[in-house]
Amino acid sequence: DTAVSQTPKYLVTQMGNDKSIKCEQNLGHDTMYWYKQDSKKFLKIMFSYNNKELIINETVPNRFSPKSPDKAHLNLHINSLELGDSAVYFCASSRVSGGARGDTQYFGPGTRLTVL
Amino acid sequence: GESVGLHLPTLSVQEGDNSIINCAYSNSASDYFIWYKQESGKGPQFIIDIRSNMDKRQGQRVTVLLNKTVKHLSLQIAATQPGDSAVYFCAESRTGTASKLTFGTGTRLQVTL
Numbered sequence: 001d002t003a004v005s006q007t008p009k010y011l012v013t014q015m016g017n018d019k020s021i022k023c024e025q026n027l028g029h030d031t032m033y034w035y036k037q038d039s040k041k042f043l044k045i046m047f048s049y050n051n052k053e054l055i056i057n058e059t060v061p062n063r064f065s066p067k068s069p070d071k072a073h074l075n076l077h078i079n080s081l082e083l084g085d086s087a088v089y090f091c092a093s094s095r096v097s098g099g100a101r102g103d104t105q106y107f108g109p110g111t112r113l114t115v116l
Numbered sequence: 117g118e119s120v121g122l123h124l125p126t127l128s129v130q131e132g133d134n135s136i137i138n139c140a141y142s143n144s145a146s147d148y149f150i151w152y153k154q155e156s157g158k159g160p161q162f163i164i165d166i167r168s169n170m171d172k173r174q175g176q177r178v179t180v181l182l183n184k185t186v187k188h189l190s191l192q193i194a195a196t197q198p199g200d201s202a203v204y205f206c207a208e209s210r211t212g213t214a215s216k217l218t219f220g221t222g223t224r225l226q227v228t229l
Contacts (some may be wrong), residue, residue: 012125016138040221040224041154041203041221041222042219042221043205043207043219044219045216045218047219056216059139062150070229090160092159104150104162104165105150105217106162107152107159107160107161108159109157109158109159110157110159111160
């Protein structure tokens with residue numbers, strides 16, 4: 001009965017490669033997110049989609065491209081991977097666009113990306 | 117600028133004692149606050165939230181206090197247990213910023229036996 005799932009859990013790759021991380025939620029939520037957590041545990045939002053529409057796009061290199069085939073899935077594709085991309089990437093979802101409305105964001109287990 | 121910060125990066129508490137984790141925010145327009153718990157190797161897990169029209173909210177063994185005058189938020193955990201060992205994050209958002217949560221840097225809670 002996993003609520004928010006991500007694959008893979010670990011991803012080790014060489015610089016310059018292209019990779020994708022997949023996220024799925026079975027909560028029936030309308031909004032999904034991608035966060036990046038660095039080595040100091042700092043969490044920062046990257047993207048947010050509401051009903052397959054991009055609503056938040058933080059200052060993220062355009063090598064990162066989110067794709068939402070339907071509202072239950074939000075995948076993250078990364079081109080030309082760099083050493084600095086090494087981090088843990090978390091997917092999250094909320095019932096509607098949250099924030100001040102108080103809609104809780106539920107996080108997936110994370111994908112640890114290591115770029116060599 | 118925007119910031120959500122925590123006073124103590126690591127907090128050590130004896131089992132059975134109460135824990136208090138603090139958080140400061142800088143933007144007076146912040147109107148929604150959340151506490152998350154992150155265990156090793158897992159994603160952040162929602163603990164409790166509070167809106168700016170409240171100054172206290174209680175859950176099971178946890179209480180969040182909000183002091184808007186000094187822009188301070190705290191999480192109190194009663195009768196701390198070994199299972200409470202984790203990194204705790206506060207996060208905030210502001211009306212008009214849609215679903216964007218800004219996270220603090222995290223406090224590691226260590227529960228000693």
